[in-house]
Amino acid sequence: MDRTELADFLRHCRSRLAPSDVGLSQGPRRRTPGLRREEVAQLAGMSTDHYTRLEQARGSRPSRQMLAAVARALRLTGDERDHLFHLAGEEPPRNRPTSEHVRPGLLLVLDRLTDTPARVLNDRGDILAQNAMDRALHGDASTRPEAERNVVWRYFTDPAARELFPAEDRDRAARTAVADLRAALGRRPDDARLAGLVRRLRARSEEFSALWDTHEVAVRRGDTKRFLHPVVGLLELDCEVLLNPEHDQRLVVYTARPDSRSYERLELLRVVGLQDLTSG
Incomplete structure (x- = not known):
């Protein structure tokens, strides 16, 4: 698991999304572009603390289920999702007749x-x-x-x-x-x-x-x-x-x-x- 690259990749993907891209309101003025960590965590169905540890290159190794949820929350393409899995030391989901990755x-x-x-x-x-x-x-x-x-x-x-x-x-x-x-x-x-x-x-x-x-x-x-x-x-x-x-x-x-x-x-x-x- 490459914690540093994984953290950097997550921060980059989060920064390129606007709240309107994921159905959230803009809310008060934001100091930095992109979603907040708590917003990504909410979309992925995980705790903010757990997601924050991933972006800070610490904490436990994420499960495959969690990686799939984060990929959906960050609106990753199929190739980006596979890259996320590789950075976490996991094999990406193989192509199956029914895909669990939503475009x-x-x-x-x-x-x-x-x-x-x-x-x-x-x-x-x-x-x-x-x-x-x-x-x-x-x-x-x-x-x-x-x-x-x-x-x-x-x-x-x-x-x-x-x-x-x-x-x-x-x-x-x-x-x-x-x-x-x-x-x-x-x-x-x-x-x-x-x-x-x-x-x-x-x-x-x-x-x-x-x-x-x-x-x-x-x-x-x-x-x-x-x-x-x-x-x-x-x-x-x-x-x-x-x-x-x-x-x-x-x-x-x-x-x-x-x-x-x-x-x-x-x-x-x-x-x-x-x-x-x-x-x-």
């Missing part, structure tokens, strides 16, 4: 969506990135263990994940999730991680196993979803799914119809969510 351009689109929830997932259901509104709606995935950042796994193994949906919508949500996962496995039957996820879900959830045996297949596309948020109440949102076939990733955007009750509640969620992020 900077897609992250830029995500960051510009400041008034509506949006997230990037791969076709396994792993949450790769969220904007502030999506964290306010679904919770911050970066605070969970890596295995629990998969939306299908959480839906079938964590009862709390279902509480976000009205009871009468839960069966349909379950069928849709399983059908989409089967479509992904059909495209890539040799994907060990995808097959492993299905195997673990079948062992853990009788409901998932029964639905899997129905052989329903359907790629997740646009839909209307209802959410029971604990603070703002029921939200009925149009769900648009923008596919990136090259990396089997999807940008999911939730919008409310203008002048509807859900539109008003989504505005309230934006205020509440930003207050929670500021206080955190």
